Amino acid sequence: xxxxxxxxxxxxxxxxxxxxxxxxxxxxxxxxxxxxxxxxxxxxxxxxxxxxxxxxxxxxxxxxxxxxxxxxxxxxxxxxxxxxxxxxxxxxxxxxxxxxxxxxxxxxxxxxxxxxxxxxxxxxxxxxxxxxxxxxxxxxxxx
Amino acid sequence: xxxxxxxxxxxxxxxxxxxxxxxxxxxxxxxxxxxxxxxxxxxxxxxxxxxxxxxxxxxx
Numbered sequence: 668x669x670x671x672x673x674x675x676x677x678x679x680x681x682x683x684x685x686x687x688x689x690x691x692x693x694x695x696x697x698x699x700x701x702x703x704x705x706x707x708x709x710x711x712x713x714x715x716x717x718x719x720x721x722x723x724x725x726x727x728x729x730x731x732x733x734x735x736x737x738x739x740x741x742x743x744x745x746x747x748x749x750x751x752x753x754x755x756x757x758x759x760x761x762x763x764x765x766x767x768x769x770x771x772x773x774x775x776x777x778x779x780x781x782x783x784x785x786x787x788x789x790x791x792x793x794x795x796x797x798x799x800x801x802x803x804x805x806x807x808x809x810x
Numbered sequence: 811x812x813x814x815x816x817x818x819x820x821x822x823x824x825x826x827x828x829x830x831x832x833x834x835x836x837x838x839x840x841x842x843x844x845x846x847x848x849x850x851x852x853x854x855x856x857x858x859x860x861x862x863x864x865x866x867x868x869x870x
Contacts, residue, residue, distance in 0.1 A: 716834045720830075723826075723831050726827060727823075727824075733812055733813040734812070734813060735812055779814065779815055779816075779817065782817075782820045786820075793827070796832075
């Protein structure tokens, strides 16, 4: 009797998630993917996906600059400026080069210039997704 | 170099690039990637057209 009660109250523990081993690729792929959009896929021999990601994110960022979009700086002071910076920094190397060359000053001369700013932010945010995807491929979670 | 885009062409380009990235990153199989990318593109562009008509109605 006591045994049956014990069996009824026994809880089934959920299977523990297996810790992913840290490999060189699991560190390098996201880092390179952030620095050069699409490169995290290319170094893992996902040629088609890598080139498409690279073309899309590069094109979006460059169109944003051509539309006279504004690049946010880390010390903007305003909370929305900081959020803009978080989006921009996702573009990695593109953001670094843009800041170094002093592009993206955002002289808003026409209505669609604000689209440029949004293009720049979204290019960075999309690269964050691409970085996560490169990491998932590196740890074997995604083919 | 600067370019000028209309509101619609800017929205369509945005939809194109975002859909490609969504399709590749959110699905595992190639066929599913293409399907999801096309779905996202249709939703983006459809949303733009619906929003455009909604604003046109509100303006009247």
